[in-house]
Amino acid sequence: MSIEQPNTLDESPATEKPSVLTNKLPIPSPFERVFDGPLTQEMLLEPSKFGLGLVPQRKQPNATTSMVCGFCSTGCSLTVHLRDGEAINLTPNTDYPVNTGMACPKGWEALAPLSASDRGTTPLLRNDQGALAPVDWSVAMEQFTDRFKAIQKEHGPESVAFLGTGQMPTEELAFLGALTKFGMGIKHGDGNTRQCMATAATAYKQSFGFDAPPYTYDDFEQSDVIILVGSNLCIAHPIMWQRVLANKNNPEIIVVDPRTTETAVSATQHYAIQPKSDLTMFYGIANILINEDWVDHDFIARNVNHYEEFKQHVAYFTPERVAEATGISVERLHYLARTIEKGKRVSFWWTMGVNQSYEGTRTAQAIINLALITGNIGRPGTGANSITGQCNAMGSRLYSNTTGLLGGHDFGKPEHRQKVADVLGIDAAVIPHEASDSYDQILEKVLKGEIRGLWILATNTAHSWINQNLCGEILDRLDFLVVQDMYPTTETAVLADLYLPAAGWGEKDGTFINSERRLGLIKKVARAPGQALSDFSIFQLVAHYWGCAEMFKDWTDPEAVLKILAKISAGQPCDISGIDGYRMLDESGGVQWPLGAGHELKDNQRRLFEDGKFYHSDGKAKLLFEAPRKMPEPPTTAYPFTLLTGRGTASQWHTQTRTDKSSVLRRLYPKDAYVEINPKDAKQLNLRPHQHVTVSSQRGRVAARVFVTPTVQKGQVFMPMHYSEINQLTLAHFDPYSRQPSYKNCSVNIVSAE
Numbered sequence: 001m002s003i004e005q006p007n008t009l010d011e012s013p014a015t016e017k018p019s020v021l022t023n024k025l026p027i028p029s030p031f032e033r034v035f036d037g038p039l040t041q042e043m044l045l046e047p048s049k050f051g052l053g054l055v056p057q058r059k060q061p062n063a064t065t066s067m068v069c070g071f072c073s074t075g076c077s078l079t080v081h082l083r084d085g086e087a088i089n090l091t092p093n094t095d096y097p098v099n100t101g102m103a104c105p106k107g108w109e110a111l112a113p114l115s116a117s118d119r120g121t122t123p124l125l126r127n128d129q130g131a132l133a134p135v136d137w138s139v140a141m142e143q144f145t146d147r148f149k150a151i152q153k154e155h156g157p158e159s160v161a162f163l164g165t166g167q168m169p170t171e172e173l174a175f176l177g178a179l180t181k182f183g184m185g186i187k188h189g190d191g192n193t194r195q196c197m198a199t200a201a202t203a204y205k206q207s208f209g210f211d212a213p214p215y216t217y218d219d220f221e222q223s224d225v226i227i228l229v230g231s232n233l234c235i236a237h238p239i240m241w242q243r244v245l246a247n248k249n250n251p252e253i254i255v256v257d258p259r260t261t262e263t264a265v266s267a268t269q270h271y272a273i274q275p276k277s278d279l280t281m282f283y284g285i286a287n288i289l290i291n292e293d294w295v296d297h298d299f300i301a302r303n304v305n306h307y308e309e310f311k312q313h314v315a316y317f318t319p320e321r322v323a324e325a326t327g328i329s330v331e332r333l334h335y336l337a338r339t340i341e342k343g344k345r346v347s348f349w350w351t352m353g354v355n356q357s358y359e360g361t362r363t364a365q366a367i368i369n370l371a372l373i374t375g376n377i378g379r380p381g382t383g384a385n386s387i388t389g390q391c392n393a394m395g396s397r398l399y400s401n402t403t404g405l406l407g408g409h410d411f412g413k414p415e416h417r418q419k420v421a422d423v424l425g426i427d428a429a430v431i432p433h434e435a436s437d438s439y440d441q442i443l444e445k446v447l448k449g450e451i452r453g454l455w456i457l458a459t460n461t462a463h464s465w466i467n468q469n470l471c472g473e474i475l476d477r478l479d480f481l482v483v484q485d486m487y488p489t490t491e492t493a494v495l496a497d498l499y500l501p502a503a504g505w506g507e508k509d510g511t512f513i514n515s516e517r518r519l520g521l522i523k524k525v526a527r528a529p530g531q532a533l534s535d536f537s538i539f540q541l542v543a544h545y546w547g548c549a550e551m552f553k554d555w556t557d558p559e560a561v562l563k564i565l566a567k568i569s570a571g572q573p574c575d576i577s578g579i580d581g582y583r584m585l586d587e588s589g590g591v592q593w594p595l596g597a598g599h600e601l602k603d604n605q606r607r608l609f610e611d612g613k614f615y616h617s618d619g620k621a622k623l624l625f626e627a628p629r630k631m632p633e634p635p636t637t638a639y640p641f642t643l644l645t646g647r648g649t650a651s652q653w654h655t656q657t658r659t660d661k662s663s664v665l666r667r668l669y670p671k672d673a674y675v676e677i678n679p680k681d682a683k684q685l686n687l688r689p690h691q692h693v694t695v696s697s698q699r700g701r702v703a704a705r706v707f708v709t710p711t712v713q714k715g716q717v718f719m720p721m722h723y724s725e726i727n728q729l730t731l732a733h734f735d736p737y738s739r740q741p742s743y744k745n746c747s748v749n750i751v752s753a754e
Helices: 041-045 137-155 170-183 198-208 218-222 238-245 262-266 278-291 297-303 307-314 319-326 330-342 360-373 393-399 414-424 439-447 468-476 535-546 558-569 582-588 679-685
Strands: 020-022 054-056 063-068 077-083 086-092 124-126 132-134 160-164 188-191 225-229 252-256 269-271 346-350 383-386 453-457 480-485 498-501 510-513 518-522 641-646 674-677 692-696 701-708 716-720 747-752
Touching (some): 124 137, 137 453, 137 480, 137 535, 160 170, 160 439, 170 393, 170 510, 170 535, 188 439, 225 330, 252 262, 269 330, 278 330, 297 360, 307 360, 319 330, 346 360, 360 383, 414 558, 439 468, 510 558, 518 582, 674 679, 679 701, 679 747
Parallel strands (some): 160 188, 160 453, 225 252, 252 269, 453 480, 480 498, 641 716, 674 701
Antiparallel strands (some): 077 086, 124 132, 124 498, 510 518, 674 716
16 A cells, blocks of 8 residues: 555464564465465465565554544544554544544444454364364365355356445455456345445435435534434434534534433433334424425525425325324424524434334435425535444445445446446446345345355344344355354354454554545554454455456555546546545545545535535436335234334444453443333333343343333333344334335333243
């Protein structure tokens, strides 16, 4: 890479700390040397004997370097403190435009997961006795290619699929997507971004013409009205909440959420709606705004389509009907609409409370519609703004080559396929003509026996997927399951037939794209343990063994891939052709897309649609809408409570695969699962605080402790999603447009276990 870094650590897969360090690939690569045969254990353990580009160790002085955090989508920059080129500590970067010197608990502890005692250090292959046993990389790669090719030969090319992640750098995501689709002939592959951001991406594509979150974090500080929908910003995105607190406009902070969350407690207005009544509510607010003539007619005329149809649609949602459905009084509905009308700079923000819904796409678009009809978009402090989940979910959305062709292109458009093929120097015929099946559809095909081999990378499907018991049965039906992860101990890795040990954040180079479209740099500041390799290097190995390495001869390192992606993106809304390499990202504090070639980076806080032009062919946005649907599984006599799930604490993250490795973070949240219940319900059931109970649904039952709190409404209970057993309860139902699971609602019962 061209950027000057204070370390030259390698990924040498030696079992002990090697005496040499590399500035090239950690293991033989067909791009550095032509091989006459397969890689050997000797090659892997003593690469210097084979002339593989190794250089003598160079001691580095104590120094610091900065890179973005690898947990959530906020994209904070951390200053990493180095001793002899190795990371020993970190602090928040005070100069970065995202976090300006702040970090949440996860950021402070970001190095801890790298030194966990259960890190994967060697490939593991399931033997005849059914146990995972160590093998060398050559055996692992031979098994990988032989088994997957045999499955494809017997059952067809679509009988193998992959499931990726929003945790990998953009360059690795692109490599995986191109390798599998163009090189290996694997049509179907999706990622765990489907679980968090598919709804927002779909809503933006349909409404704006492209997956384009319009905002910059500076809008948190510029608004005079901030509306947070299904977003517990205090807990889920603490640094964004700090940006809200830095707002000097004395803003109205409005929270729409069934729970009285930490964010709702701090708000100026809280609307504790009934679960899944948000779509009805926003149509009702639009009805009031239109009837009171509190809309921006000039903006609508210039920039918006389907207003008259939308006006007719929301006429049905009278304040009285909406009050009955939501539990919010007519007076309070009017007060909310009036607050929007009075605001000069109103910003609307949403996250998983909207996205993880069986009608999430239309709900997100109902929020977008409010911004459009009031002209609150394209100006400082405004916008219809989705807050992303994972650190690189946006990189996955635009560059993973799954639901969309590289660079936000369309698999279905011949001109897009040809453009990508020309940049890559490949035959356009190898590019599929349609996008992959979605995550749920892939698992359904496994259940039906149509997909027999699956490659899961850096995601914990057996924990995180909805209706966990069925998911376990699905994975058990596979002929061959490969799991590539930092740890062989995850719920998914222990099911694998082949485990591949991967390097994590801090052990490799690349870029993440955060919620506000900012490309930020990650760097290698630690050595992966044992024989663990970066995902990028594993993909190079796979390409070599599969026999398609020539197709990726120019994909020599992550920075080279970023430059390839920059060429592919040219002319797209997400154009990054003006980013000339890692040094530019490092020196500029990250760069928000778009930045086309020849354009000067004048302002590093840039929002979209300032000219009122959207990405549909006519330059206008669309108002999209349809009738709300009933909750698929409402409470019953047998299961009288609605289960809500979500973020538990600021110190927990997803399936706790990494946060559980930090003793500091573990002390900041309860070890065992708990269920929050309203005091009236607890009294009726004769439940006391901390009592052991069983929470059951039609799919499973889990043990938990009772936490009695008025923050949950009567008839509702809440459980954090991080505990491994929670998804034994959830119902597998999906938004029809985004195919995103609806984790936030199912019916459960609670009984004492004592």
